[in-house]
Amino acid sequence: MSLRRLWSSVVPLGIAAAIVLLVAAAARSPVHPVPPAPAPDQLAEAEAVVAQVNALLQQQWTDYGVTPAEPADELQILRRLALSLHGSIPSLEEIRRFEADDQPQRLERWTIQMVRDRRFADYFAARLARSFIGAEGGQFIIFRRDRFTNWLADQIQSGRPFDDVVREMISQEGLWTGVPATNYITQAVADGNLDQNKLAGRTVRAFLGQRIDCAQCHDHPFADWKQAQFEGLAACFGEVRITGTGVDDSPGRTFKVEDRMTLEEREVAPNVPFGKPWWPASGSYRERLATWVTHPENRRFERAITNRVWGLVYGRAWITPVDDLPNPSEPGEPTDLLDLLGKDFREHDYDLRRLVYLATACETFRISSTHAAYETGDRIGDVEESLAAFPLVRLRPEQMIGAMCQSASIKTIDQNSHLLTRFLRFVREQDFIKEYGDLGEAELEERSGTIPQALLRMNGRFANEVSNAGPVSASGRISAMAPTNEAAIETAFLCCLTRRPTAEESTFFLADLSGDEPRGRAQVMEDIFWTLFNSPEFSWNH
């Protein structure tokens, strides 16, 4: 009897386990994607733009009277690429492949591979979503952040022109689950009411790089924004109706605002503050707004996206705040970096991945983060402002935990990783960010670290779990497999800092492993991982 009961409990468990294993195996792609090399003319054309940007940077360095830093080590550039494009650091597996690659144009080919990797689409979608739909939880049921972010990642991965993606966000009709772009609209629902003002402010900030939110209540104090202009933009969302079948436009619906002074309601017609010829004669008001926002002559669009992408790549936007740009230059006036890269973005079908590639191919991405000014502090501000050295920027929370999780695994954690590995990474990321502090929407603002963060890095369970020398963790495997103590130390440094240890660092840890009273290798490995997680080098992109 008891045997039967045992049996009846084991069988379902066994079936469940088998399903989990099969699904996990099926979810893995059997081949690691190796994209084809770029066509030669493609790269040549890109090189021409990069040369223009480099000339602009050179001019800037001359104007500031500073000398640019020395070229950076390529392995360090690989680390920057991984942090900027994947929100993580290179795995040991990737470092070994990179070092073994002796073909020409190694960095160029690797960058292209990295922007085509699904990790890029996922990571950039999550970052861009914060500026498109904010970081708030939103209205229950009708707002689905996960659907929106996955959809955005699919669009990036498929290489769809970005103006087209933006038009869909602004103008699409449908249900928030099946047509995820509509979450752009439902983000602005609070307490069951659609806030057209929020959408107007959001649209102009995210896609045109202008903060006109304050014009909701009064004329902008120093820019040329009038309250009436804001109301005209908000009225573009006046036809929107949200029902059980989704978001749609109901022609004829009017948009009313309450006058702050008289408290009377008055009707406002859709209107745009500039570029009237770009406003199409037909279509729903949202469709017309979408066309107007992404019109090829509306250079604010290309400049806004370029500035944000630059910010995500460098940790700091070219112009800050990231969403408050000066007006585009008039003909005859000098062009700036946003004009240069923005023009290329427009002329290449608003190809987001190409834009990211170009931003990382500039000289300033490839120079060192050491500089005489950084050493002495003399003219440190000029060097930072002119990007004469790679800027030192604190890792954002998601980069921090991404880097920690990756360093604890010899193999790359990506879409080909086992489902359980990815699940663990996901859970750790959520928990860590909750405790480390989520930066919310303003993630490109300059921030200082905090004492609780230092405590979390030192004594928190994440550092402990990730450095623990278990059977599958990097520290455990290195201590079990490395042929020599020197090799073990070197591998641990590569896993965490993407570089080899200095002579002093080797000597220090070798003393633990082979001195008069050697300690166990596993324990020393744990100590190395702990040390490197807490080092400034780990938590600052350099």
Add this chain to the structure above:
Amino acid sequence: MLPSTLHRRDLLRFAAGLGLSFAVPGLDLRAANRRGPERPKSFILLWMNGGPSQLETWDPHPGTTIGGPTQAIQTTIPDCQISSEYPLLAEQLHRVSVIRSLTSKEGDHERGTYAVRTGYRPDPTTIHPALGAIAVHELPDSAVEIPQFVSLGDPGFPSRGGYLGDRFDPYRIFNPGESGQNITPNVDDERQQRRLAALRVTSQAFRRGRTQRVENTLHQHNLDAALKMMTSDQLKAFSIKDEAAEVKQAYGDTPFGKGCLVARRLVEQGVRAIEVAQTGFDTHADNFTGHTLRAKIMDPAIATLLTELEERDLLASTVVLVIGEFGRSPAINPLEGRDHWPTGFSCLVGGGGLQAGQVIGATDPEGKEKTPTDPIEIPDLYATIMQTMGIDYARELITPIGRPLKLSTGTPIERLLG
């Protein structure tokens, strides 16, 4: 074109904000040793997460159609009754005042929380600091080695330092009463010392060629401050191990009760701002059972906290505010629940020199009139608290994007100021 790097002045400002107090000679007159109204003011926020029903807490209307089964009990404030689920607090209510006419424009949990914690409506271009962060920013104290803004329990959406900087974010403790969060090293002391020695070696390697720039990151300062805190004697305030059994029992053996006891201990150390949170007030269904269960937790904790602060002569220097993100609807829905209601909700506020025993505003016992009498907006409440704490609530700070913002846009409530 790009933001300039940290300059010396910023560094000093940062250092002050970071609580690098150990760099400053210790003051003789520690806040911990002082009592009475002359003591620097502290602020305790008791957060009822989810939106507590005013009708089941401080504004009952028994015997009406909206009142539900909740009964009222006479308190030590004349003619003031609260829910009969709070008998202990009813005996201590004369130590605080009751506001029954709070209004806010935000009926969503996240937005409502933001509005009530900061006194500002959510704004996509700025994050406003919570009142606790403002208090720490405006009233720095160099003698306190532990964080000056502490959050205990699960506050739902955490308070932020906002435009004041992340260093004004609260130090969060998820399990109150045991010890600080992430305070104890994971390895024995010998190994810890070896790790720290190794950290000095690798930090040195990173500094090469960028010594000053790395110095400006303040990474080392934060680390040193964290290490200093890990060995600080003041850390004992986080643990209730040494408290007498009857004291612990009086607060209640619950996370919230322990949190309130820790809050009292932190105030004694001179900690500026403390939040203690209790979840579970979002009673869309079964509102009455939900509130009865929470009341059993809240009642002893709040009553004991007020009593103990008074006994220790700390209430005169400690503002206590009991509030949630909004109230709940007068109408009872078919699931015996109440829904969100940002107009006409209640709070308790007192201590820190505020007038006690006041009852401000009233809601319609029939639930027909949406607007309460004598409506009070959150900014007014915050201007009042700042005023009594000695903070110039009308002071404008320039946010990082160059926009001047007042600490509070409200006007102090005269009846609450002494």
